[in-house]
Amino acid sequence: MEVGFLGLGIMGKAMAMNLLKHGFKVTVWNRTLSKCDELVEHGASVCESPAEVIKKCKYTIAMLSDPCAALSVVFDKDGVLEQICEGKGYIDMSTVDAETSLKINEAITGKGGRFIEAPVSGSKKPAEDGQLIILAAGDKALFEESIPAFDVLGKKSFFLGQVGNGAKMKLIVNMIMGSMMNAFSEGLVLADKTGLSSDTLLDILDLGAMTNPMFKGKGPSMNKNSYPPAFPLKHQQKDMRLALALGDENAVSMPVAAAANEAFKKARSLGLGDLDFSAVIEAVKFSKE
Amino acid sequence: MEVGFLGLGIMGKAMAMNLLKHGFKVTVWNRTLSKCDELVEHGASVCESPAEVIKKCKYTIAMLSDPCAALSVVFDKDGVLEQICEGKGYIDMSTVDAETSLKINEAITGKGGRFIEAPVSGSKKPAEDGQLIILAAGDKALFEESIPAFDVLGKKSFFLGQVGNGAKMKLIVNMIMGSMMNAFSEGLVLADKTGLSSDTLLDILDLGAMTNPMFKGKGPSMNKNSYPPAFPLKHQQKDMRLALALGDENAVSMPVAAAANEAFKKARSLGLGDLDFSAVIEAVKFSKE
Amino acid sequence: MEVGFLGLGIMGKAMAMNLLKHGFKVTVWNRTLSKCDELVEHGASVCESPAEVIKKCKYTIAMLSDPCAALSVVFDKDGVLEQICEGKGYIDMSTVDAETSLKINEAITGKGGRFIEAPVSGSKKPAEDGQLIILAAGDKALFEESIPAFDVLGKKSFFLGQVGNGAKMKLIVNMIMGSMMNAFSEGLVLADKTGLSSDTLLDILDLGAMTNPMFKGKGPSMNKNSYPPAFPLKHQQKDMRLALALGDENAVSMPVAAAANEAFKKARSLGLGDLDFSAVIEAVKFSKE
Amino acid sequence: MEVGFLGLGIMGKAMAMNLLKHGFKVTVWNRTLSKCDELVEHGASVCESPAEVIKKCKYTIAMLSDPCAALSVVFDKDGVLEQICEGKGYIDMSTVDAETSLKINEAITGKGGRFIEAPVSGSKKPAEDGQLIILAAGDKALFEESIPAFDVLGKKSFFLGQVGNGAKMKLIVNMIMGSMMNAFSEGLVLADKTGLSSDTLLDILDLGAMTNPMFKGKGPSMNKNSYPPAFPLKHQQKDMRLALALGDENAVSMPVAAAANEAFKKARSLGLGDLDFSAVIEAVKFSKE
Known part of the structure; x- marks a missing residue:
């Protein structure tokens, strides 16, 4: 061929x-x-x-x-x-x-x-x-x-x-990915701030029904504050925005994706847009205490 | 022994x-x-x-x-x-x-x-x-x-x-689980409402970096509106609430978990508390169009 | 002239x-x-x-x-x-x-x-x-x-x-209005569901630092489930969306406006788009209990 | 007497x-x-x-x-x-x-x-x-x-x-107040970041249907980053949390209040708990750009 x-x-x-x-x-x-x-x-x-x-x-x-x-x-x-x-x-x-x-x-x-x-x-x-x-x-x-x-x-x-359905399906997949990454980030930060080990949390997650290659691949570097850009945060946020716009056209209310999108926006405002999208954990972590 | x-x-x-x-x-x-x-x-x-x-x-x-x-x-x-x-x-x-x-x-x-x-x-x-x-x-x-x-x-x-750390760790794991379930539900509903197949979305997710036993195990029945209670929604919501309270004590802001918690509460108000926690998708789906 | x-x-x-x-x-x-x-x-x-x-x-x-x-x-x-x-x-x-x-x-x-x-x-x-x-x-x-x-x-x-600043300012004003309307709606519903009088809540609000013509004008009809369209909900939601898009361009994270926008979207999906935007209270109220 | x-x-x-x-x-x-x-x-x-x-x-x-x-x-x-x-x-x-x-x-x-x-x-x-x-x-x-x-x-x-209804009513009033303050803060920050004057926004709000003593009283000092504590942020956040707990007991989903609560928590983590609750605007503003 x-x-x-x-x-x-x-x-x-x-x-x-x-x-x-x-x-x-x-x-x-x-x-x-x-x-x-x-x-x-x-x-x-x-x-x-x-x-x-x-x-x-x-x-x-x-x-x-x-x-x-x-x-x-x-x-x-x-x-x-x-x-x-x-x-x-x-x-x-x-x-x-x-x-x-x-x-x-x-x-x-x-x-x-x-x-x-x-x-x-x-x-x-x-x-x-x-x-x-x-x-x-x-x-x-x-x-x-x-x-x-x-x-x-x-x-x-x-x-x-x-035509268009391929683009839409990809947005939906990425939207789920972005919300999951936020769920994961919030859990890692909460573990850390309550005096538990976020590395142990990774081990526990890895043994259970939520185990997935993304948590496994990105978790260890997130726990080391390292975010080498495989998929830049600003692109992830753009895809969240476009997926939410798709929801808007179809009157689908997606409060969790919307909250995740705002977290990615906060991460952008913190100057993290060019890092990997897992850097959203920095927006969760950020505090002065 | x-x-x-x-x-x-x-x-x-x-x-x-x-x-x-x-x-x-x-x-x-x-x-x-x-x-x-x-x-x-x-x-x-x-x-x-x-x-x-x-x-x-x-x-x-x-x-x-x-x-x-x-x-x-x-x-x-x-x-x-x-x-x-x-x-x-x-x-x-x-x-x-x-x-x-x-x-x-x-x-x-x-x-x-x-x-x-x-x-x-x-x-x-x-x-x-x-x-x-x-x-x-x-x-x-x-x-x-x-x-x-x-x-x-x-x-x-x-x-x-x-003592106490075991209980806390379990809450954190369940909090991640609850947010992930919402992310998944929003994606399935968005696929469906935009004219894509939510079964195909399951297949695509299953091949990628987010594949996990929970999506794989619960997705097909969720697409059939079936929620046999493995972990009752009301218990999931209670764990979300307790995890958020843990975040409150430690001044950890977790907007995605908070949005997920409100979705579970909406599901409870729709009478779904005794079904499996995957029934939260019904709260996402619910519309009159 | x-x-x-x-x-x-x-x-x-x-x-x-x-x-x-x-x-x-x-x-x-x-x-x-x-x-x-x-x-x-x-x-x-x-x-x-x-x-x-x-x-x-x-x-x-x-x-x-x-x-x-x-x-x-x-x-x-x-x-x-x-x-x-x-x-x-x-x-x-x-x-x-x-x-x-x-x-x-x-x-x-x-x-x-x-x-x-x-x-x-x-x-x-x-x-x-x-x-x-x-x-x-x-x-x-x-x-x-x-x-x-x-x-x-x-x-x-x-x-x-x-040019453009007039349009932007109007979106910001309407965004605040939409979030306020949701705050108000959640309060009215919470009062009602906890066995308090939502009419008394109106009286209390009217006497305090939050008193404003919008609560005063729309509250009584909201408590009677009446939403004659002064400003249609679908237009309010569109303005929320455009204001959020403005925030996106400028990397301003606005989680409360985002949550309010999703509530308006849920209201649209419940067929309330042509009623007054105060009908968002129906999305808060909605339950099967 | x-x-x-x-x-x-x-x-x-x-x-x-x-x-x-x-x-x-x-x-x-x-x-x-x-x-x-x-x-x-x-x-x-x-x-x-x-x-x-x-x-x-x-x-x-x-x-x-x-x-x-x-x-x-x-x-x-x-x-x-x-x-x-x-x-x-x-x-x-x-x-x-x-x-x-x-x-x-x-x-x-x-x-x-x-x-x-x-x-x-x-x-x-x-x-x-x-x-x-x-x-x-x-x-x-x-x-x-x-x-x-x-x-x-x-x-x-x-x-x-x-007995109990007085306490509950007060929580509901304060919950509305906290969400309104967040709506207001997001609007002021968005105005500022898009190159509009947040003082002019105050003037515009003051002329319209949303005019209220709280915006009028606190807006000018918020625009000067001044938050003398009339009602401390940590107490406002505590009341939001208790109001959300009240919603939880009664299965009332309140996504806007939940988002506002997380913003107040973020503000607490930024060390603003003892300032006036209007200091939540600092959590909205916070960026590195």
Whole structure:
């Protein structure tokens, strides 16, 4: 199978590499072209613009850093839109909001192309290991044709219906994550302030019905006041905000998520936005006693 | 090793049975004596009062339903206090508040006896399987002498320092649990109201960093509006309240736990107090649209 | 002084009438022209389009129902923009978000015109009585030239600096109002459920440091479950949401407003969106006991 | 009319003085007897113990600093209980919890005496001016006989039914006050952080439907970061907690009060407990940007 691949950041590079390793013919493009070199060593072809990639390949995957980059690659000069046409499929795996996805979808399908959004759950390590979770939505047939690639990139892919649903599902997952992180933080701080060991609390949690990789992975460093940014707090807070906005549209009252969102905002105001989202514990801890 | 055992409710019976199976000599007592019969068939002896059990055994474990029962077994006529003395150890595994524990501790040690509180995390099934988590605090030497029994009853036992710490640690664990359940409920309802499948959300959560036995165990029935009471909502709410009171004493602000507590209170006002605590999702769901 | 007046809804009509009564020469326009008749009887002139009004008058006031109408009157065919030019002033008193105001400002000033936004605090009665509070922002000189009109329309006008500040100030005022209404509702319900009289609570509040026209005006009908819509709950909730978004932009954590917002959302989900915002008490009250 | 008066703190002294000025014969007692001197100059008699006051007077009013003092005056040696008997009335105007009131009531009525609790709303100034609001509950006949004294001490007295209701009503009033103060604080901070003037916000609020003596009295000093303690924050937080506990007993979910309570707790952890409760704005403000 031959695929185009746009965007070779941390995630994109790992993903394109996996495709190559599994025998896919991959044509890559990146804004900074030099980033393509390592892929070329492993057998990738290179094009000088998104338009060229689209022209060459029946299927093109994009993995871009944010909504702005996702839009630019499609709509700018030499962009996707110049070559997309009937028979071609565009698979945007970037994390963008539903609105951005809908805009891209409209443009692509307006030219006769097919589109799915396919944001992923998982960061660098799962990307390298082909263990992402893929939340796809849009053109059902294109989704099915993409399965060979998705099987290489992720451990599981879901088809969620119309464009926008992938983005929404990801927000909901992240909202639960943000509230859980606050619950965890409040518990760790309460243990500490009542003279109990927050390390022992980690051990106890780890043995019970709430044990989960996130508590296990982040707990020990939180107890050492260390928050190396795997998922920056400001992005987590943005996702909480967007999930709450989704609740607003649908008249779903979510007081716990709302309280968690305010805690993340307090953490931002304390200058913690660029640290890992587990740094929200600092907002809970903060006192002058 | 010979131990006394007071209280043969669902938990106590399973625990005493485990001790018998592992070769302990067990002397049991229960307010309704007929409940001792099954244990006797498996080799247990019976006494007619807590005082008699204490008189006979160097170590006595209690597993009673609530603080009231825990106090009554110690302080009432023919109670523990009448026979406790130097050289004897009393191990209360009931779930009680720190204040109750402290009162029992004072009385026991006032007579020269030794005391540990040792509340457990885990319900019927882990009790039967000897897989409880034991949160012990009080007399360190007694804790160490109790380890052979704890190894039979639980998968892990923790020594947490002075009396009261076991009760506090359990509240903190339950507080995290209650907030997590709310986070989970809000996510499931939001998925449903935005036209996504809440069953798919379960699948996605199960594959990611938040996967945990509680979501896995309770999610499917929550999606079917079924809440068979493993841990009654009213007890969960009581533990949230007590954990918040602990935060109050220590000036720890916990807005997410506070929001979760109010959601549980709303659920109580909707008549859901006797259902499983996962029924809090009904308070999130509730609408007239 | 001669002024144009666009928009003769409940508010606009009362305001234009006040201007006429105080000797202003007023030229009116309304989408449904027949609504101009009553004004004409009191001496107003009529134009057939916003553009004509602008052409005729040095100063034009607009009082439109929502951001959509406010934009349409400016940008559509025969709109304000076709005739606005140097020497002319446009005063938009509609309640719109800061973004809408900024868009209008840019267009008007791009043509050499001058602009202020001037949203008001107060509804029908204060509009009729010339007792509005005017929150103006934008061109300072235009504000000063508008004072004779503002003195007729309101009891006090504030100049708040750059365009957008009027809209923001109004959101903040409404946010405080929404949280206060929730505080009040929770108190009334708590009194009632603990067997105290919520009418007596009103009397007590009225005598103390918290006495205010809102509690006094709305309390008695809230105690009778009556919520005639003076300010619809769905609009109050929208303003809470926008105020929280303002807090988000500025990293201000506002947990009480966030909790109040979720209560208004719950009220919306209970079908109360079109009632007065005091109907949020129904969301507090709601129970099955 | 002749009355006894126990407790001559800031409040008690002002109240006893008012009674003297209005022609009451007053017999006073205070733990530090020298505090009685000023009252004696104005015509009061003095006794050396609460028991003596009760023996001498048909009606005795108490105004003590806290539940502990209120209990001690009744139950200690030479206390109220030694002389209370049929035909005598005891009127406790101290601010205590319902439980303390009930305990005192039981003891007094057990000896044949009559009892009302009558906590007040209002602090030093209203006490001096005879402008307190009196929240009485208990023996209806005694309440009616006390009206001449209440008319001197307060601008209005309410009879609220059984003992405990006075304490509960006061908690509810203070709960509303605490939430309102948070709403106000969030608004002031949001104004400031968005570049608006928080002084102008005060002016705007003062003109609208939310205008109230509390905002007017405390707003200007809050904008100057000044919090002279009229009602200490730690007491306000304690009342929020007790009001939430009252909600808990009655299954009333109060998410806004709960959020406000957590804000007060955060303020306590920032070392603000002894300042005025308006210092909660510091917890809202706190940031590192």
